[in-house]
Amino acid sequence: xxxxxxxxxxxxLALSALSLSTAFAGTAKADGGYYSGVKGARAAGRAxxxxxxxxxxxxxxxxxxxxxxxxxxxxxxxxxxxYNEHTYTRNATLDWLDxxxxxxxxxxxxxxxxxxxxxxxxxxxxxxFGLKNWGFAFAAYSPAGxxxxxxxxxxxxxxxxxxxxxxxxxxxxxAAWKFKDLFSVGASLVWIAVPTLxxxxxxxxxxxxxxxxxxxxxxxxxxxSVHGHDYFTFNAIIxxxxxxxxxxxxxxxAQVIPSTIETESTIDVVPARSDDPVxxxxxxxxxxxxxxxxxxxxxxxxxxxxxxxxxxRELFDVELDGVLETWKRVKSFHLxxxxxxxxxxxxxxxxxxxxxxxxxxNTIGVHLGGDVNVLPDRLTARGGVYYETPVAKPAYANVDxxxxxxxxxxLGGSVHVSKVExxxxxxxxxxxTIRVSDADARVYQNVPGSPCKAPYTDPVQxxxxxxxxxxxxxxxxxxxxxxxxxxxxxxxxx
Amino acid sequence: MTRLCFGGTRxxxxxxxxxxxxxxxxASDPLPSTAPEGVIAEVSASIATVVNxxxxxTTPTIGYVSFGPTPSVEQSAPLETVxxxxxxxxxxxxxxxxxxxxxxxxxDIANVTAGASDVKSFHTAPLPAGAxxxxxxxxxxxxxxxSLEDPIEAYVIVPFxxxxxxxxxxxxxxxxxxxxxxxxRGRRVTRARLTSDRTAILYSAISDDTPADSExxxxxxxxxxxxxxxxxxxxxDFAVRSDGSLAALIPDVRDMGGGTVIGxxxxxxxxxxxxxxxxxxxxCFDPATSPGDGAGGSWTGANALQVEGSxxxxxxxxxxxxxxxxxxxxxxxxxxxxxxxxxxxDFEAGSTPFSHPGSFSANADALIVLDADxxxxxxxxxxxxxxxxxxxxTELQAYVxxxxxxxxxxxxxxxxxxxxxxxxxxxxxRMDVVDPRGQLKWTLEVTSxxxxxxxxxxRDLYDVKLEGNK
Numbered sequence: 001x002x003x004x005x006x007x008x009x010x011x012x013l014a015l016s017a018l019s020l021s022t023a024f025a026g027t028a029k030a031d032g033g034y035y036s037g038v039k040g041a042r043a044a045g046r047a048x049x050x051x052x053x054x055x056x057x058x059x060x061x062x063x064x065x066x067x068x069x070x071x072x073x074x075x076x077x078x079x080x081x082x083y084n085e086h087t088y089t090r091n092a093t094l095d096w097l098d099x100x101x102x103x104x105x106x107x108x109x110x111x112x113x114x115x116x117x118x119x120x121x122x123x124x125x126x127x128x129f130g131l132k133n134w135g136f137a138f139a140a141y142s143p144a145g146x147x148x149x150x151x152x153x154x155x156x157x158x159x160x161x162x163x164x165x166x167x168x169x170x171x172x173x174x175a176a177w178k179f180k181d182l183f184s185v186g187a188s189l190v191w192i193a194v195p196t197l198x199x200x201x202x203x204x205x206x207x208x209x210x211x212x213x214x215x216x217x218x219x220x221x222x223x224x225s226v227h228g229h230d231y232f233t234f235n236a237i238i239x240x241x242x243x244x245x246x247x248x249x250x251x252x253x254a255q256v257i258p259s260t261i262e263t264e265s266t267i268d269v270v271p272a273r274s275d276d277p278v279x280x281x282x283x284x285x286x287x288x289x290x291x292x293x294x295x296x297x298x299x300x301x302x303x304x305x306x307x308x309x310x311x312x313r314e315l316f317d318v319e320l321d322g323v324l325e326t327w328k329r330v331k332s333f334h335l336x337x338x339x340x341x342x343x344x345x346x347x348x349x350x351x352x353x354x355x356x357x358x359x360x361x362n363t364i365g366v367h368l369g370g371d372v373n374v375l376p377d378r379l380t381a382r383g384g385v386y387y388e389t390p391v392a393k394p395a396y397a398n399v400d401x402x403x404x405x406x407x408x409x410x411l412g413g414s415v416h417v418s419k420v421e422x423x424x425x426x427x428x429x430x431x432x433t434i435r436v437s438d439a440d441a442r443v444y445q446n447v448p449g450s451p452c453k454a455p456y457t458d459p460v461q462x463x464x465x466x467x468x469x470x471x472x473x474x475x476x477x478x479x480x481x482x483x484x485x486x487x488x489x490x491x492x493x494x
Numbered sequence: 495m496t497r498l499c500f501g502g503t504r505x506x507x508x509x510x511x512x513x514x515x516x517x518x519x520x521a522s523d524p525l526p527s528t529a530p531e532g533v534i535a536e537v538s539a540s541i542a543t544v545v546n547x548x549x550x551x552t553t554p555t556i557g558y559v560s561f562g563p564t565p566s567v568e569q570s571a572p573l574e575t576v577x578x579x580x581x582x583x584x585x586x587x588x589x590x591x592x593x594x595x596x597x598x599x600x601x602d603i604a605n606v607t608a609g610a611s612d613v614k615s616f617h618t619a620p621l622p623a624g625a626x627x628x629x630x631x632x633x634x635x636x637x638x639x640x641s642l643e644d645p646i647e648a649y650v651i652v653p654f655x656x657x658x659x660x661x662x663x664x665x666x667x668x669x670x671x672x673x674x675x676x677x678x679r680g681r682r683v684t685r686a687r688l689t690s691d692r693t694a695i696l697y698s699a700i701s702d703d704t705p706a707d708s709e710x711x712x713x714x715x716x717x718x719x720x721x722x723x724x725x726x727x728x729x730x731d732f733a734v735r736s737d738g739s740l741a742a743l744i745p746d747v748r749d750m751g752g753g754t755v756i757g758x759x760x761x762x763x764x765x766x767x768x769x770x771x772x773x774x775x776x777x778c779f780d781p782a783t784s785p786g787d788g789a790g791g792s793w794t795g796a797n798a799l800q801v802e803g804s805x806x807x808x809x810x811x812x813x814x815x816x817x818x819x820x821x822x823x824x825x826x827x828x829x830x831x832x833x834x835x836x837x838x839x840d841f842e843a844g845s846t847p848f849s850h851p852g853s854f855s856a857n858a859d860a861l862i863v864l865d866a867d868x869x870x871x872x873x874x875x876x877x878x879x880x881x882x883x884x885x886x887x888t889e890l891q892a893y894v895x896x897x898x899x900x901x902x903x904x905x906x907x908x909x910x911x912x913x914x915x916x917x918x919x920x921x922x923x924r925m926d927v928v929d930p931r932g933q934l935k936w937t938l939e940v941t942s943x944x945x946x947x948x949x950x951x952x953r954d955l956y957d958v959k960l961e962g963n964k
Contacts, residue, residue: 091525093608094601100956101558101570104599104610437525439605466606473606 032363032406033297033327033391034166035145037429038062039080039122041487045412045425046369047384049319051303052241052251053371056491057124060139060172063253063301064186065239067135068176073127078423078489080120084146086112088399090156090477091438096214096465105216107156107477110399114150122489124172135186137174142167146483151399153223153272158202159215159445159474160356161400162223167196168261176239183242192233197263197292199333199400200225201356202272204471205342207349207449213463215445215472221272224354224446226335228265228292235259235296247307255299258329263292267335269342278344280351291336295329303367318370327360327391337448349449357443359396360403363389369410380414382425395442397434402481404434412487421491431481441473528609530557530581530598535616538717542619543672545585546716547571549598551609552579557600559583565595565613572956577603584716586664586955587649587672591620621671626654626661627942630669635933646927646936649955650916651695653683653947654940661944662686662697662713664955669938675713675720684730684904685948690738692956698742700728710740710763723767729758730904731853731948733801739764741807743796746774755781756788758796760807760820773807773820778827783835788813797903798853798948808856810863812903815849817856817863831861831880831887838885841878845889848876852905852920853948861887862915864905872898875907875917875928893928895919906948921945 040058043050050058054066057076089109094102124139150163171193176186206212206220239253267290269278280288303321307314335354342351369384385408392403412425447470452462456470466472530549538544547559554577560567571583581598588594594616600609637643647667654661660683664673673695677683681699689696694712699722701707708728713720725732729743739762746757760773775794788795795813802808806828807820816832831839832847841847852864852873862877869876874894878887893915899922906918914935917926923943927936940946 091608092610093606094599100572101560102573102599102601104560104597104608435523435525437605438607439602441606465601465603467603469606476607 032325032365032388033330033360033403034294034401035143036084036402036406036483037144037408037427037485039078039120039141039144039487040076041078041412041423041425041489042382042414042491044080044427044485044487045382045384045410045423046319046371047367047386047408047410047427048323048365049303049321049367049369049384049386051253051301051321052249052305052319053303053317054239054241054251057122057126057137057139059126059186060124060137060174060188061141061170061237063239063241063251063303064137064174064188064237065176065178065184065241065253066251067126067137067174067186068128068133068178068184069181069241070126070135071128072493073125075125075492076122076489078122078487080117080122080144080485080487082117082120082146082483082485084112084115084117084149084481084483086149086399086402086479086481088151088157088477088479090474091436093215093438093472093476094465095216096463097212097216097218099465102214103216110151110155110157112149112151114148117147120144120147133178135176135178137172137188139172139174140169141172142169146402149400153202156477157399159204159472160201160398160443162200162202163198163225164200164400165196165198167194169193169195178241181243183240185241186239188237190235190237192235192259192261192296194230194233194261194263197228197230197261197265197294198226199292201446203269203354203446203448205269205271205278205344205349205449206447207347207451213447213466213472215474217272219273222278223270223272224267226265226267226290226292228263230261230263233259233261233296247309249305249307250303251305252300252302254301255297258298259296261294261296265290265292265335267337267340271344276345278342280340280342282338282340287340290338290340293334293336295331297329298326300324313376314373316370316372318368321365321367323363323365323367323388325363325365328362330358330360332356332358342449352448352450354446354448356398356400356446357396358392358398359442360391361393363391365389365406377416379416382412382414383410385409394434394436395440397436397475397479398443399479402431404431404479404481406431419493421493423487423489423491425485425487427483427485427487429483429485431479434479436476436479438473438476441476443473443475444469445471445474447471528600528602528607530555530600530609530611533598533611533614535585535596535614537616537619541673541675541717542590542621543588543674544715544717545588545594545616545618546582547585547596547598548580548582549611550580551600551602553602553605554579555581555600555602555609557581557583557598557609559585559596559598561585561594561596563589563592563594567595567597567613573601586715587666588618589670589672590618593617621674622676624659624661624676625671625674626656626663626940626944628665628669628671628938629941630665630667630936630938632667632936633934635929635935637929638931643929643935646914648916648951648953650925650949650951651686651688652918652925652949653686653697654944655683655947656944660947662695664695665938667936673715677711681709683947685732687732687734687950688952690734690736696732696734696740698728698730698732710742723763725763725767725769730797731799733799733807735762735801736804741772741799741801743799743809744769746776748776750781754791755793756791757781758794758809758811760799760809772822773809773825775811777825778818778830779814779833779836784814784833786811786813798851798906800854800856802857808854810851810854812850812852812866815847815851815868817848817851817854817861819856829882829885831878839880839882839887840885842886842888845878845887846876846892852901852903853907853918855908858882862907862909864901864907864917866901866903866905869894873901873905873919875915877907877915891915891930891932893917893926893932895922895924895926899924904945904947908949908951916949916951918946918949920947925949
């Protein structure tokens with residue numbers, strides 16, 4: 001068998017294997033908001049400073065223009081292991097169930113009880129199909145992030161969130177073209193599938209908002225859980241790359257289509273303090289279907305990479321990237337109840353929409369990282385640091401995502417053995433403590449049956465103790481989050 | 495060391511972020527303190543068992559005080575109703591010479607923010623010498639279904655009438671004297687009640703030597719002082735109307751055929767002391783046909799008064815052995831029970847009429863009364879069901895004290911709950927609570943010997959609900 005034939009056969013086998021794969025895989029599209037960090041051990045080891053370099057499968061999400069410069073066929077398989085801690089201590093408050101002498105209630109610290117994320121693989125292939133100035137890639141990946149968080153159902157965070165499980169799989173088909181070695185352009189078409197999107201929290205099911213207004217807990221507390229999926233959401237990423245000088249490369253990319261995940265979901269509501277079931281109807285018929293919508297951000301990246309060479313050999317590079325993500329699109333997690341009516345103990349209540357207020361803001365991330373060829377063609381060391389601005393103002397802090405300032409550093413390396421590169425990275429990502437006073441807090445207890453409407457000052461329908469607010473604020477407190485992230489990839493070039 | 499922080503008012507340039515892990519963490523600005531400041535508890539100088547707690551808050555808040563004999567502070571004084579920055583709360587129901595723990599809790603409505611002080615402590619003073627000595631006993635009794643009946647949880651305000659002075663006190667369900675005020679001027683105290691705003695206790699201070707100087711005295715529950723309204727010729731009882739004004743019994747002295755006849759009037763008294771007569775016993779009774787058995791010219795001998803709503807008074811006429819319901823607007827008697835000549839209600843066959851009634855508790859269809867002389871074994875509590883259509887009073891229950899007590903003048907029977915009855919044996923220096931089957935549930939004995947004036951019962955020290963509209 002000739003070397004050309006062996007190469008073509010290898011590419012076909014690799015593509016076949018990839019097309020059969022339905023495992024989660026990932027690369028970085030965005031860094032904050034729903035996501036955290038980057039995937040791909042080589043990109044992660046540089047703290048995500050990879051927009052200009054973009055020379056492996058991670059390029060499909062970071063900068064597809066880089067695919068044109070790979071110049072060979074590359075199969076990348078890896079996994080990301082992470083330990084994601086998130087703690088929250090709610091501010092003490094008064095329990096207004098007793099309006100004469102309301103108890104002073106202090107809350108214990110809660111933490112994510114599902115911190116380990118061990119299956120977070122990356123699978124992708126790039127090739128030029130023998131076309132010198134082209135590069136193509138196919139990858140299946142889930143965006144880097146914390147898929148699950150779980151907190152006690154009786155914890156202080158329960159009116160914000162109890163559990164979430166978000167599995168996103170992105171299938172990306174990419175192509176890039178270059179002009180000599182001076183510049184290149186590329187694009188990725190991304191199919192976003194959401195096989196699972198579960199979110200649960202406790203709501204105050206009382207229709208008597210005035211009498212039962214309190215942010216501590218009452219007889220009408222309900223555990224509401226939403227289970228849904230959305231298999232078809234499309235997006236696209238475009239990118240460019242320019243060699244400004246032999247030692248300086250500029251890369252830029254953008255995810256430019258505003259898209260929204262809109263799930264088909266069902267809702268279940270279980271009373272927290274009674275055994276009487278809650279039934280839902282619509283127009284007199286049993287129904288529990290709801291819609292949950294989550295906006296996705298657009299992103300823009302730009303990176304400048306300095307390459308230090310000795311002769312033709314690259315000794316090290318340093319890259320500085322800036323990332324803009326338009327999380328401002330995310331105003332709230334909106335659960336459309338679509339005129340469901342809840343019935344319990346022969347009482348019916350119009351079940352209004354549930355809003356988890358977000359009011360997120362655009363973020364800017366700065367990533368600085370690079371590689372050092374310690375032993376040419378044998379050992380590479382890499383490292384980097386990054387900072388991302390908070391996606392949420394403190395007033396809208398929540399336990400569902402790490403939404404404050406994000407800082408991190410990464411260390412990594414690669415060992416090269418023949419055509420195989422084993423890349424590894426360790427990343428520490430931290431959200432410094434956020435403290436939110438109840439006066440500032442703007443995430444309110446959901447009271448779907450409440451007759452208290454804006455501006456929430458009706459003395460008949462609204463509680464005097466929360467006058468001017470939709471309900472009790474429930475996100476005041478102290479937040480802290482950090483992640484230990486290990487990435488391990490195998491890269492095969494031929 | 496100054497810590498480098500992101501967020502809040504100390505935002506730094508992003509270049510510093512790399513050193514974050516080396517700095518041992520960083521945080522947004524600390525939350526502003528919402529804890530109440532300057533929290534002080536002071537034992538009242540005049541009442542050993544009253545403590546005033548004061549505190550300040552930086553923003554207008556409402557607040558309350560939790561307290562108790564242990565650091566878990568399981569009792570509480572109620573929440574303030576108006577936001578302010580300077581706060582004061584009075585703690586009641588305290589035992590003398592006892593260490594208490596307390597904590598102030600606040601709520602800033604505008605900022606929906608709770609605050610709490612540290613748990614602190616104070617020590618109440620001992621009771622003064624001469625305070626009445628009391629013993630109480632609660633007895634567990636079963637109802638007809640074999641279930642344990644609810645214990646007595648009500649407080650009672652009562653004058654302890656001694657030879658030289660009278661102590662007006664509040665007694666808790668355990669028999670402890672938790673509030674007191676001494677009347678040492680030689681005045682005769684017959685009745686003590688709460689003001690309508692529940693901030694003070696009123697009592698009658700009758701001057702037998704100079705009746706024109708008789709007063710109704712108001713003593714602040716927080717021990718801050720007392721005031722008085724002069725009520726010339728004040729009689730044995732007064733009542734508090736829901737609007738805060740008072741009604742009192744006053745003699746109605748008239749010349750009748752050359753002789754003096756002393757009837758009784760109900761007068762209403764406003765805050766200035768101005769009086770307005772709303773009823774006279776001469777309106778419903780005639781001394782010629784209802785002479786009564788009073789001595790010294792005393793004719794009707796009114797000795798107890800009850801107000802119901804805004805338009806009804808009930809009145810006990812001891813010398814006529816009669817209780818009457820008065821329409822305030824017309825001054826007419828709506829019904830009369832007891833008097834042979836003028837009575838509009840009759841005792842049902844088999845029912846024993848009361849004789850020389852003391853104080854009572856009445857409503858539209860029932861009457862509970864301390865019957866000084868109608869029983870065969872001393873004074874008794876007797877209750878009647880009233881049927882205004884049939885114009886009858888049917889005896890439901892009677893109870894006599896063991897050992898026997900013969901009440902001389904005061905004496906009182908009132909409802910505690912819808913079922914239980916509190917019996918004040920006056921000169922018997924004793925008070926009992928019995929259930930509908932006559933089972934004794936609670937008893938209080940004044941071991942120091944003072945007699946009891948008319949009492950007022952209530953459930954909650956801070957949210958007073960007067961029993962039987964008393």
